[in-house]
Amino acid sequence: MHSNGLFLQDVAGFLGSYYISVAIMNAVAAFVLWQSKKQVGWVVCWLVFSGVMLVLASLALSGSAELVPALPPMVRNLVNALSGPVNYTLGTTALFSMLFILRKFFVQPMVAWTILNAMLVIMGLSMADENFASIVMKPDNVPIVGLVFLLAFFTWLATSQAVVNDERIKQGLPPMEKLNDEKVLVWPDLVYTELICMVAVSALLLVWAIFLQAPLEEPASSVKTPNPSKAPWYFLGLQEMLVYFDPWYAGVVLPSLVVFGLMALPYIDFNKKGNGYYSIEERKFSYLVYQFGFFELWITLIILGTFLRGPNWNFFGPFEYWSPYKVEVLNNVDLPQMFWVGLFDRPLPLAPAGASVLTQVGTILLREAPGLVVMGAYLLLLPPLLAVTVFRKFYAQMGFIRYMVMSNLMLLMFTLPLKMVLRWTLNLKYIISIPEISLNF
């Protein structure tokens, strides 16, 4: 408690001004609502909430470490105990699915505002935890916190417009963007907006630069490897993929495919609708694929890699101490091992010493037959199979080449979540493992 007390004294000033900002934000919201003379119930609600935030602020600023508002240790331990790569991934997937399915409910301004406040309060309470704060407050990690809030805001902004447009299109009306067809002069309407944006961004940067010092650690030393060693934060999604794949795939092939896939996107997406306005219903398939790739396979992995991966790349709960002595059991098995040893109780096929190259290659192919069959079926059989079933319409409209590029990119993208699930359920390490040519998949 005492060492924690020192930390709480340090963070109290920040938390105090943090809660005051939230209080002011809600007071302004209440005032704006009151001015518009709508939703009086919410005015009272945000005023009361603002008052509660002021109470939290005064508790934080009371000068007594015990009074700083924080999550009870029981809750923190529970969160730590419940978090792990599996629950994290399934939980975020469930969360995104819920937000998507119930989007008409979540885009309502008052619901969105409630969620924002909840996020802010949870953030504030969590910051009173030393382990949480030490990771989140690392100067280079601060942008990720900003990214989370910005993504939440802009996704709300886009979805609320898409929901309105979808409803209008269903009624046979043009999208909202079409209504404002009037033309204006760029001077002053656009150049002034740009000027104001530039001033606002400059001000934000200056405040950020004044209050947060850029990190500078000890001088570089090629003999002192930090644990954990992490790439810059925007590449941590890729580093997280290394848990499931070898570097040649996670670090080279998959990133290249991401770039290639993004470039191919406008040529694959043959849907003419939804050009130049927000909509979801008109382009559900491309919307869902993009959102899955962007949120689930990029952003959540970055957050996982930055905030929840500690020494030895072990998983740590958000309130857990990053102990380098944490040991995790690694009992992953390759598919050939499962097949030959597990299923048939035979040793792995092995070429006799001094065998000809042809025999060696043959033995390797035999040994890896189960993996090669699985991957062959996945990459070669599935595209035509899908073309005559689920993607029948797509295939007809896209033509052979376009369809093959699309289906293969999708299948390769889904190797990541599939491998994750296989790892969690079967402890599968590699589907194909040919160390002879460093090829593990």
Add this chain to the structure above:
Amino acid sequence: MAIGETIRNSQIWKSIFRHPMPLDRRNRIVVMLTNFFLHLHPVSIKKQGIALSFTWCMGGVTFFLFLVETVTGVLLMFYYRPTLEWAYNDILALRDVTSLGILRELHRWAAHAMVITTWLHMYRVFLTGSYKPPREFNWVIGVILLLLVLLLSFTGYLLPWDQLAIWAITVGSNMARATPILGYEGPGQQLLTIGGIDMITDGSDARFGLLGARFVGEETLNRFYVLHCIAIPLAAALLMAIHFWRVRKDGGISGPL
């Protein structure tokens, strides 16, 4: 006569700005056509196309951040020497001694912000379907620009030459070692042998090409410095010019047809 009017009527002023103040409709059109910096814009635009709730202004902010990075970066180059002796000490001096050391903070935070605004810009373009014909190729250029933004940030990450820097670059560049065929730990590199001699070794593989050495050392620092300050910004500037030009040529800011 007001001093402002005197200045605006002088020969010098008139030689720079070839039009009167943009106060009436005619001159507001003329200013867009005769000013080099403004002629990037059209003269008039759909009101919807510039609504902030529609565009989020993220592409513009990204470009502005690029300019911030250029200005602060050039100034930082006066202070910083990319050698093992000086790199770390120069950054240390920027923090503790140099009067305008905050330039480094501005540069670093604007770099992080630029990565985020690029993603948000791309996100908006996707959500409004603005990559669809006739803007397909401009989206492709945008993807390359995204890659360049990440590479700019990545190469800049090494320059402070502290533990954070070299280990982040070591972890990042270790991936290149596993490049299929061309990395010395990559699948299939064993196949590239001539007369029993490996063609792909740790002294000739993709990672060596990236680092200029077998590990992150002085050669890497120099290489990343040149990439960061000259090569990638030049490439990005060229592609940005094309990107903006194509926005105009491909039908302006997107909107419902």
